[in-house]
Amino acid sequence: xxxxxxxxxxxxxxxxxAGIRTPVPLEELESHLRDDIEQQVRSGLDPQQAFEAxxxxxxxxxxxxxxxxxxxxxxxxxIVNLVVIxxxxxxxxxxxxxxxxxxxxxxxxxxxxxxxxxxxxxxSSAFVLLLLHRAFPRERVRRIGxxxxxxxxxxxxxxxxxxLLLRTNPCLQCGPSWPPSVPLSQMFVWLFIISNSARxxxxxxxxxxxxxxx
Amino acid sequence: xxxxxxxxxxxxxxxxxxxxxxxxxxxxxxxxAIIQDVRRRSGDQLQxxxxxxxxxxxxxxxxxxxxxxWVKIENGRKRKYYSLKQNGKxxxxxxxxxxxxxxxxxxxxxxxxxx
Numbered sequence: 001x002x003x004x005x006x007x008x009x010x011x012x013x014x015x016x017x018a019g020i021r022t023p024v025p026l027e028e029l030e031s032h033l034r035d036d037i038e039q040q041v042r043s044g045l046d047p048q049q050a051f052e053a054x055x056x057x058x059x060x061x062x063x064x065x066x067x068x069x070x071x072x073x074x075x076x077x078x079i080v081n082l083v084v085i086x087x088x089x090x091x092x093x094x095x096x097x098x099x100x101x102x103x104x105x106x107x108x109x110x111x112x113x114x115x116x117x118x119x120x121x122x123x124s125s126a127f128v129l130l131l132l133h134r135a136f137p138r139e140r141v142r143r144i145g146x147x148x149x150x151x152x153x154x155x156x157x158x159x160x161x162x163x164l165l166l167r168t169n170p171c172l173q174c175g176p177s178w179p180p181s182v183p184l185s186q187m188f189v190w191l192f193i194i195s196n197s198a199r200x201x202x203x204x205x206x207x208x209x210x211x212x213x214x
Numbered sequence: 215x216x217x218x219x220x221x222x223x224x225x226x227x228x229x230x231x232x233x234x235x236x237x238x239x240x241x242x243x244x245x246x247a248i249i250q251d252v253r254r255r256s257g258d259q260l261q262x263x264x265x266x267x268x269x270x271x272x273x274x275x276x277x278x279x280x281x282x283x284w285v286k287i288e289n290g291r292k293r294k295y296y297s298l299k300q301n302g303k304x305x306x307x308x309x310x311x312x313x314x315x316x317x318x319x320x321x322x323x324x325x326x327x328x329x
Contacts, residue, residue, distance in 0.1 A: 028245065028268055028294050035246035035293075036264070059265035067269035 002048040008033065011055060018061030025068050033058060081193045088189040089115055118186070145199025152192035159185045221260050230262070230270055231279075232309035235302055238280060242297035245271065271296060279305050 011033070012026060020026050033054050040050035058064075092115035221229075237248055245267055252260055274280045279302035284292050298306070 025268060025272070027292070029265060031244075031291065031293050032246045032264065032268075034291060035244075039250075057264050059263040063263075064265045064269075067266060068272075 002046075002051075004037070004047050004051060007048075007051050015061050015065075019065040020061070020068055029058065029064075080196060084189055084192055084196075088186060091185060115186075139202070141202035142199050145195045145197075145202060148191055148195025149199065152188045152195060155191070156185050156188040159188065221256070226260060226262065229260075229313075230267075231274065232306065232313060233260075234267075234270065234274065234296075235279065235298065235306040235309060238296055238298045238302065239306055242295045244293045244295050248296075274302070277301075 008030060012030065015026055015029070020029075033051075036054035036057065037047065037050045040053055041047060045053065089112075093112055233252055234248060237243060237251055243251070246264075249262060249264055249267055252262070271280070271282075275282055275296070278299060280296045281299050282294050282296045285295050287293050
């Protein structure tokens with residue numbers, strides 16, 4: 001005797017085994033499956049045939065998992081961006097600590113607030129730019145995004161290397177006016193965030209279009 | 215004898231988002247109903263792989279075009295209903311202009327062939 005609930009439980013296990021980790025898509029897919037089965041049974045199929053037809057038209061587990069995984073990778077890029085922002089704030093604070101002209105805690109606190117505030121403002125503007133990028137071809141955005149990330153990482157390391165060289169070589173110590181390491185390195189951080197977000201977003205859009213047409 | 219022509223995969227992919235937005239502009243709906251509605255309106259010429267609709271819906275929700283809520287239905291089951299947000303209405307307007315432009319160019323060109 002066919003047990004529909006047992007069959008759906010087995011189907012859920014197969015989907016989880018294929019890699020759908022988050023519960024929300026699975027709940028939604030199961031809801032779809034039950035709607036389809038009810039409809040097919042009303043049309044005259046027996047429950048087992050209806051279940052098989054519904055599973056078949058819902059699609060294979062692997063391509064579905066890949067599509068949902070792209071959604072997770074978007075959440076991943078947000079986490080990466082937040083980590084980069086955190087590093088940027090720590091780095092800015094460290095630079096301020098190195099700066100000889102800052103002598104008391106109040107100034108340090110004020111400087112830190114300034115760094116956090118500019119990070120948040122420019123970080124938010126990155127999302128506005130992300131909306132604008134949709135006007136351009138996805139493949140080009142993805143490539144430019146990747147190139148931007150490389151430039152950002154190399155540039156940031158370059159600023160850091162310059163600074164460390166200048167700090168350790170007494171002949172080159174130029175005081176607090178040079179290098180403008182904080183603004184320069186922050187600029188590379190923004191470049192990294194924008195490039196990385198644009199790259200992943202464009203890649204996902206490209207991937208979704210390909211998957212829907214395959 | 216007329217036979218139904220399946221719409222090319224590329225065109226299906228390109229039209230998914232405007233179709234979802236158009237359907238949701240008539241009121242909130244859920245995945246299964248959206249698929250059935252599109253299939254019925256296209257006379258079975260436009261067929262999605264059912265499961266592939268959901269990642270698209272999730273992406274549209276992430277992009278702020280639509281929003282969702284779980285609703286309890288009879289026999290204790292739940293369904294996820296989607297509805298348009300303000301940005302979705304704007305996106306629909308943009309899609310509508312683009313599709314109208316493409317359609318008018320194509321219709322004009324096809325018409326010229328018989329003059």
